[in-house]
Amino acid sequence: MTKKELSVRAIKNGTVIDHIPATHLFKVISILGLDKITDQITFGTNLKSKQQGHKAIIKVAKKYFADEDINKIALVAPFAKLNIIEDYQVVEKKVVEIPEQIVGIAKCFNPKCITNNENMTTRFSLVEKSPLALKCQYCEKITNEAHLEVL
Amino acid sequence: MKNKSLVSITDFSKEEILRIVELAAEFEANPNQKLMDDKVVSSLFFEPSTRTRLSFETAIQRLGGRIIGFTDSSSSSTSKGESLNDTIKMVSNYSDLIVMRHPLEGSARYASEVSDVPVINAGDGANQHPTQTLLDMYSIYKTQGTLDNLNIFLVGDLKYGRTVHSLLMAMSQFNPTFNFISPDSLKMPDEYKLFLDKKGIKYYEHLEFTDIIEEADILYMTRVQRERFSDPIEYEKVKNVYVLRNSMLDNTKDNLRILHPLPRVNEIHTDVDANPKAYYFEQAENGVYARMAIMASILGLK
Numbered sequence: 122m123t124k125k126e127l128s129v130r131a132i133k134n135g136t137v138i139d140h141i142p143a144t145h146l147f148k149v150i151s152i153l154g155l156d157k158i159t160d161q162i163t164f165g166t167n168l169k170s171k172q173q174g175h176k177a178i179i180k181v182a183k184k185y186f187a188d189e190d191i192n193k194i195a196l197v198a199p200f201a202k203l204n205i206i207e208d209y210q211v212v213e214k215k216v217v218e219i220p221e222q223i224v225g226i227a228k229c230f231n232p233k234c235i236t237n238n239e240n241m242t243t244r245f246s247l248v249e250k251s252p253l254a255l256k257c258q259y260c261e262k263i264t265n266e267a268h269l270e271v272l
Numbered sequence: 273m274k275n276k277s278l279v280s281i282t283d284f285s286k287e288e289i290l291r292i293v294e295l296a297a298e299f300e301a302n303p304n305q306k307l308m309d310d311k312v313v314s315s316l317f318f319e320p321s322t323r324t325r326l327s328f329e330t331a332i333q334r335l336g337g338r339i340i341g342f343t344d345s346s347s348s349s350t351s352k353g354e355s356l357n358d359t360i361k362m363v364s365n366y367s368d369l370i371v372m373r374h375p376l377e378g379s380a381r382y383a384s385e386v387s388d389v390p391v392i393n394a395g396d397g398a399n400q401h402p403t404q405t406l407l408d409m410y411s412i413y414k415t416q417g418t419l420d421n422l423n424i425f426l427v428g429d430l431k432y433g434r435t436v437h438s439l440l441m442a443m444s445q446f447n448p449t450f451n452f453i454s455p456d457s458l459k460m461p462d463e464y465k466l467f468l469d470k471k472g473i474k475y476y477e478h479l480e481f482t483d484i485i486e487e488a489d490i491l492y493m494t495r496v497q498r499e500r501f502s503d504p505i506e507y508e509k510v511k512n513v514y515v516l517r518n519s520m521l522d523n524t525k526d527n528l529r530i531l532h533p534l535p536r537v538n539e540i541h542t543d544v545d546a547n548p549k550a551y552y553f554e555q556a557e558n559g560v561y562a563r564m565a566i567m568a569s570i571l572g573l574k
C-alpha cells in the first residue's frame with residue numbers, strides 16, 4: 122500500500138475507489154447510493170494527484186460493487202480505479218467503463234426535450250466514448266461532452 | 273404490428289412500411305369499412321394542427337371509430353398543470369388507441385412507455401412525424417408503381433426539415449439515388465450523409481435549382497422559412513432561388529411527380545398547379561388512407 126493511500130484510513134475488507142475528480146466526489150457518492158448505506162465509509166478529497174489536479178478517494182468497508190453499478194460513475198469519474206480489498210490486501214484492480222445504456226445520470230442538452238419538462242428518468246445510448254456522445258432515447262438528439270451535465 | 277406504437281419512422285421495418293402502403297391502397301379502393309365501430313380513439317393535440325388532426329379524424333370516422341380528446345392544450349387538463357404521465361395514464365384507460373401531437377421533443381416516446389394502449393405520434397416538436405412519412409411513401413408508391421430504385425430530389429430547407437430527414441431514412445431501404453438542392457446554409461446535415469455513405473446509397477448535392485431536375489422521378493419541395501436565417505439579407509438572397517415554375521418542367525420525365533408537405537409559401541409557383549405532374553393536393557388526400565392503414569394495422573384489424 123502506498124503512502125498516499127494511507128492519507129485515508131485503511132480498510133480490512135471492501136472497495137477503494139481512487140482517482141475521482143475532487144469536484145465530483147459527492148456526485149459519485151450519490152450515484153452509488155453511498156449516502157444510504159450503513160457500513161463504514163471514509164473519504165478524502167482535494168488530495169494531490171499526478172494525473173489530475175485534485176482527486177478524491179472513497180473507501181467503503183464490506184462492500185463490493187457489481188460492474189454494472191460501478192460503471193455508472195464513469196461519466197463523472199472516467200479515470201476512476203477500483204481496488205478490491207480482502208484482509209487489508211489488494212486482491213483485484215478494476216477500471217470503470219461507460220455503459221451502453223445510461224439511465225438517470227446525464228441531462229439532455231435540448232431544452233425542448235420532454236425529459237427537461239417532465240418529472241422522469243433520462244435515458245441515453247452511448248454513441249461514442251471519446252469524445253463522449255450520448256443519444257437521448259426521447260428527443261433523439263446527441264448530447265456531447267461539451268454540453269454534458271450530470272444530474 | 274398489432275399493439276405496436278408508431279413514434280419514429282425507424283420503428284417500422286421495410287416489410288411493415290410495404291404492408292402499410294399496400295393497405296392504404298386497399299382503403300383507397302374501398303374507404304368505408306366499419307372496422308373500428310367498437311373502438312375509441314383518444315386524439316390529444318397539445319398544440320393545434322388542423323391539417324393533421326382533420327386527416328386523422330376523417331380516417332377514424334371512415335373506419336367507424338369514435339373520438340375523444342382535445343384540439344389544443346388550453347382545453348386540456350395540462351393547462352391545470354397535469355403531467356403528461358398522468359394525462360396519458362388516464363386516457364389510456366378510456367381508449368383503445370392514442371393519437372398525440374405535442375410541442376416537446378420525445379413526448380411521444382415517453383407517452384408510449386407510460387400508456388397501456390398503442391400511441392401514434394402525430395408530431396413531437398421538431399423531432400418526428402412518422403405518419404407524414406408514410407403518406408409520402410404511399411404517394412410515391414402510388415405514382416411510381418414501386419418504391420425501389422427511384423431518383424429522389426429533395427429541395428429547399430434540408431437542414432431543419434424533419435419531413436425530408438424521415439423520408440430519407442425510410443426511402444433508404446429501397447435503394448434510391450438522392451439529389452439534394454439547397455442553399456449552403458440549409459444543407460443536408462452530415463449525420464444523414466454519413467448514414468447514406470454507410471448504406472452505400474448514392475447522393476449528389478447542388479446549390480442551384482437547374483435542369484438537373486430532368487433526371488428526377490420525385491421532386492420533393494419544402495419551405496425555406498425566414499426564421500431559419502440569422503441574417504435577413506441571406507434569406508432575401510435565397511428565398512426566390514428555390515422556387516419551382518411550370519416552365520422548368522418542360523423536359524422532365526413523364527413519371528415525375530412533385531410532392532410538398534404543405535402548406536406552401538411561394539416555393540411552388542401557382543402556375544405549376546395545373547400541370548399533371550403536380551401531386552401535392554392528392555398527396556394530402558393520401559394521408560387519410562395512409563392513416564386508416566396505420567390505425568387498422570396497429571389495432572390488429574387488418
Ligand SMILES: [Zn+2]
Pocket residue numbers: 229230231234235236257258259260261262378
Ligand atoms: Zn432529449
